[in-house]
Amino acid sequence: MNVRHYTPRQQIALFHFVIILQKLKGHEEVNPETPYTSDTVGNPGAAPPRLPFSRVTQEDLAFFRTLLPGRTITDPDLLKSSNVDWLKTVEGNSEVLLRPKTTEEVSQILRYCNERNLAVCPQGGNTGLVGGSVPVFDEIILSTSLMKQVITFDNISGILTCQAGCVLENLSNYLEERDFIMPLDLGAKGSCHIGGNVSTNAGGLRLLRYGSLRGTVLGLEVVLADGRILNCLATLRKDNTGYDLKQLFIGSEGTLGVITAVSILCPRKPKAVNVAFLGCSSFQQLLETFQCCRGMLGEILSAFEFLDASCMSLLEKHLKLTNPITESPFYIVIETAGSNATHDEEKLHKFLEEVMTSSLVTDGTVATEATKIKALWSLRERVTEALTHEGYTYKYDISLPVEKIYDLVQDMRGHLGDMAKNVVGYGHVGDGNLHLNITSPSKDPALLAAIEPYVYEWTSKWKGSISAEHGLGLKKRNYIYYSKPSEAVALMGSIKAMLDPKGILNPYKTLPDNIH
């Protein structure tokens, strides 16, 4: 069926229609092998039926055990945590977890799996939020947890080369001792792997200042589906020789190749970091504060984040954090990073005086000292954690024109009424990226039906992205048409078919089910 000529909404409707038809025909659409037990069939976020990959045999295990002695895990207890995502919303049933240490081992694994037609799920820190990091069925989990060596670091150019399994926080610590920092920072830093960050083109808190991984990653080493090692691990700032292949793999969520090493450009550690926590009485004033901030803090601004009053009450209720200022409808976290403390403080104080006297901001506080800075940041970074205590969270990571961001939260509140327990908004407002979160005491299909596709249609109407930085993974793959035209998706399908003809790399993820 050629769905290219229909609108996204029509495509989803057709999708549902097909499912129902097949159900009526008695096809195995209602498949005992789908990992969701309580989702209704016909939910575009649920898994499709298992594709006809081979199943792991004793011979396969023998091969892996010879290749990776002591690092071929088959114990169900040990496998459990790698089969479930961080949000505990998706669970696969892989029976094999492999822990290679070198690129060569990854190459041999993939060559073997490709020949045997065994599906593989690459896994880093397993902190993804769209079900992309865990198996859907019995895919072999290929973990980067033992690939954690720093290969080189040049402290003149600031270029770091390391294996894909290095934990982001460990890299940050390594660099800070040498007076540099990683160009990205996110709440999951204590667990996420740099390979996973690159595969998902992670955004984070510093994107506003240092840009995305598409700019800071200088080179990649990738193992392709058939085991070929693609060494594009350049450490050059400028290299215009042919097509820039690494851009294909950045953000491909492990579906085009397994990233085994990364070279990345790191900025110098700022000598002076200040964090201001401000309160605004309306979103309009928040936006004007942002404009003022851009104008007066410009080159030293390194983060501009927001959270709403609902987020603050959850932080107070579940994590016992204190609000450092008076209650406001909106809160802003501003971070500056510069090379001269006195200059930066002067700029910051002038800015604060300006926004206070013009009443754009109703209250605020400033921190210059490490523990206080951490305390203020935790008010933004721990919102995700606070939400997990409210029951089941429906997460939406949306890019929109910046002035529309909070309209979506308010419209959603009106639209859902009593069906939802909480509707909260927070995120990287400086980048036009909203994290919309809706909670209910437990999973609620009726609530889900009210949220989707409403939220995606709303986003599509304003030409936004239905996944700003989290990626598509399992949960959002079928919504890609809300943000990308069918010609683009078709071309993605061709590239996937070219690089992974058997489709063994992270199947059921990223690309929608209905491309052929």
Next chain:
Amino acid sequence: CFAPFLCLRPPQIRVKPDRTGVVTDGVKHSMNPFCEIAVEEAVKLKEKKLVKEVVAVSCGPQQVQETIRTALAMGADRGIHVEVSGKDYETLGPLQVSKIFAALAKKEQADLIILGKQAIDDDCNQTGQMTAALLDWPTLAFSSEDVTLEADKLKVVREIDGGLETIKINLPAVVTADLRLNTPRYATLPNIMKAKKKKITNVKPADLGVDVSSRLEVLKVDEPPQRQSGVKVETVHDLVEKLKEAGRI
């Protein structure tokens, strides 16, 4: 009054090559956490109308003013910066600071001195007690619950090994603040703005008749011995063998 600002421990403390101390250049300095608690307590006493005026004092080089401003933003009324810099600052210890505080207390006719129980860079825990001794005032160290006034006496609860001890002492007195005394407030913007207009007077130790030369000479400062890396073993058998090799069993 509160104890001087100090060097906040950064991720990497390094010993100076000549082993006379630790490197403080370029290291971020800020208010000692226990002193912050002391400032908070002083401000609370003022809010309860038990004291008339809170004066924040710090001894050190120019950067100290920032710390005093923080105290002013938290609610102190005015500040006094006792200028000590260079070599004198490097050798400034609890005894000299106590002498400065004692002299200031007399000059300002203070009734109560509150300071942090100890500084987190040297962990001396001496300044409060020495100041009281020099003034012949009672000391109440390690206060852990609200300081209150009952009749003319200061009533304070402090933590001791066996539990809590409630003590009443006469004024004037010295009180040192322990961790659980309170949670210091954040200095909010309106107060930070107001603090800019509050007065900080500069004073030299000589003006107070205090000699800051040290009677102590640091012979050397060393880093603790490097922790040896461990060895990973594959099996219990290997572990037993290794322990035998090391003569442990």
